[in-house]
Amino acid sequence: MQASPSHVAGPTEQPLLQDTVGGLLARIARRWPDRPALVVRGQQIRLDYRGLHAEVERVAAALLALGLAPGERIGIWAPNRAEWVILQFAAPMAGLVLVNINPAYRAHELAYALNHVDCRALVLPRRFKTSHYLDVLIELAPELGDAPAGQLHAERVPGLREVIVLDDEPVPGARRWTKLAADDAAMAHLRAVQATLSADDAVNIQFTSGTTGAPKGATLTHRNIVNNGWFVGEAMRLTEHDRLCIPVPFYHCFGMVLGNLACVTHGACMVIPGEGFDALATLETVAEERCTGLHGVPTMFIAELAHPRFAEFDLSSLRTGIMAGSPCPVEVMRQVVERMHMAEVTIAYGMTETSPVSFQTVPDDPLERRVDSVGRIHPHLEVKLVDEAGATVPRGDTGELCTRGYSVMRGYWNDEANTRTAIDAEGWMHTGDLATLDADGYCRIVGRLKDMIIRGGENIYPREIEEFLYTHPKVLDVQVFGVPDAKFGEQACAWVKLREGVQATEAEIQDYCRHHLAYFKVPHYVRFVDAFPMTVTGKVQKYLMREAMAAELAARRD
Structure with missing residues (x-):
């Protein structure tokens, strides 16, 4: 008997959400205005959904008041802070495209990112740990101190006009986040812009690379990331009563989509333990904030479990979370379930170009399946495994994983050639990952075509x-x-x-x-x-x- 083909399609009973990112936040704020939305311990910030929505609207209107136009790009180059979350919702609410910039970037990487997408504005703190962001920017744009705010003309980053600093200490030529203002006219302008937005508009650019080595800007829409956040939260069984600890970085889909958007789509609370990962701060946050969920890559969970003060913390409030980013050792998963009380922890697989998740385990899956696989296909998505000739391989055989559906990016920013290479004429995103599918639809990632x-x-x-x-x-x-x-x-x-x-x-x-x-x-x-x-x-x-x-x-x- 011939094996069935390695081709699976997710369920479609639940319709796709049609919200824009800003519309989503507004809808959730109307439904649960008094529920906690955002806790940022290092900044001593606590906002309910009413307060978060009001702050997002203020910033969105203020950005338009600076002269930024819908469709233009605004970069954020910062660690995990409250302002990152606010801008994640404010930029798309204003019709702007948020550009995620890795906080670890140095000068030439920053210049490439800003110039490749013609970034008009950049939001950044003065420094974080050993990264002196402002000094690096001034290295690229020494004109900053001489130019009036909003009139920057720098040779190495010629598209950049606005620099917005998160710290309250003034910087010549830059604006301060806390001084961004929106009057009635600005709010009216924001309302008018919102009326023109579509769920299919580009909303986010995240940099990824391929075999050419030059970073490419994966361009994602409202529909891409809102729905992926929704279905990720559904697999975790999130509700408005959950509190998710998010120590993974926001510049990556893990923090931004699997963390922030998974929470907001379900009215749950985003809990941010610190600007960067720290095992002790994460444990303290989970215990003191009574978090019900925790995200992390395996190395984060390993560091938490191995911390000398681990036994001091009551983690009994935990039940769920996501471990992703790299393969999970079985013993680590067992300890997370047993010692951290995360009986419903899930594994997820995806890539930036697919918003990102395509496969995810669910709490009902046996522990063995949550270790030896990345789960089953997400709703409204389709996956096939193909050989070098493009033919679908039989179940159990290894093939390149290709994804099709709502989650596939619009394309690489200003890069038609690489977009056509990645997404074929039938809409399949070729991931470059080698995988197998078993008879029950569980997927195992076994290697990579690329050398990533x-x-x-x-x-x-x-x-x-x-x-x-x-x-x-x-x-x-x-x-x-x-x-x-x-x-x-x-x-x-x-x-x-x-x-x-x-x-x-x-x-x-x-x-x-x-x-x-x-x-x-x-x-x-x-x-x-x-x-x-x-x-x-x-x-x-x-x-x-x-x-x-x-x-x-x-x-x-x-």
């Missing part, structure tokens, strides 16, 4: 690092790949061929990267080689490099 490295939930694209290292005067050739790591899942490793007659050290290469790239992209291992393993046709064989490094590291541990 996942380090503790952060996506690292080797070609981007390789292209940067080619700018080092001593580097002749370089190959970057991932090697297994007990703590982070994977670490980046660079094999480097030096130019003739020069010498370099591992620290020298790492320092060169550290000054120009986000910390998680800096190769953890650097090896100097005379040649790379190649096929007879001249193609580099990264899998052989990976095997060699894994063997070296294993021998070192022994």
Whole structure:
């Protein structure tokens, strides 16, 4: 008997939501005005849905009053703060496109992001930990201090006009978030703009990379992210009585969609433990705020479970949450269920280009299925696994995972060629991930067509690092790949061929990267080689490099 094809379609009984992001918040605020909406412990901010909606409206109207026009891009380059959440709803309410910028970016990465989407405004704090955001921006736009607010003309970021600083200390040439104002005329303008918005309008740009190494701006609509947040929350069985602790970053879909939008679509409360992940702060927040849900990548849960003060905290309020971002070790999942009381924890799989979730486990799934699979297909989505010729493979066979449905992005911003490569003529998004589907529709991710490295939930694209290292005067050739790591899942490793007659050290290469790239992209291992393993046709064989490094590291541990 021939096996059925690896093709599944999600249920469609629940209709898709037709809300815009701003319309969603308004609807939820009318339904549950007095329910807690946002708790940000570090800033001592507590807002109910009435208060959150009022603040979002104020900021949305103020942005339009600055002269920003619907369809223009506004970037946010900041860690997890209340203002991030407010802008997540205010920008689309004003018809603007929110551009998520990784807080770990350095100057050349920031410049690329701003210029690629022609960002008109940028919201940022002065600093966070060792990242001095304002200093980096001034490096790109030294004219900032001389230009009146709203009249910035910088050569390296020519589209940027407005800089909005989250701190209250004045910055010459920039505006202060706390001083953004909206009068009656601005509110009337906002109402007029809202009447023109469609759920199919672009609302968000998130940067992702492919084999070319150049970051691409995945462009998502209201419909994409509102519905994905809704169905994620449905799988978690969220209600207006839930309080979700969100230590994962907002610039990523995990925080923004699986966290914030999953909460708002269900009237639940977003609880933010800090600007960046801290295991102790997360445990304190869950216990003191009586959170019912907790999100994290496996390394976050590992850090929480291993914290020396773990036993001090009453986590009995927890029941649900999402573990995603990289494969979950079975023992970690068991400890999360048993020691953290998260009996209904779910696993989710997706990618930025699909808003992001396509598969998710549900509380009724046995624990084994929540570890050995990423669950079953989400509603209103369709997935098939195909071979190299594009034919659907039989159940149980490995194929490339392709997704179709409401969640597929509009495309890569201003990049038709890469959009056509990623989304075929029939609307299938080719993910580059290798997977299997079993007879019950459970999906297992078994590998990647692309060489993307996942380090503790952060996506690292080797070609981007390789292209940067080619700018080092001593580097002749370089190959970057991932090697297994007990703590982070994977670490980046660079094999480097030096130019003739020069010498370099591992620290020298790492320092060169550290000054120009986000910390998680800096190769953890650097090896100097005379040649790379190649096929007879001249193609580099990264899998052989990976095997060699894994063997070296294993021998070192022994």
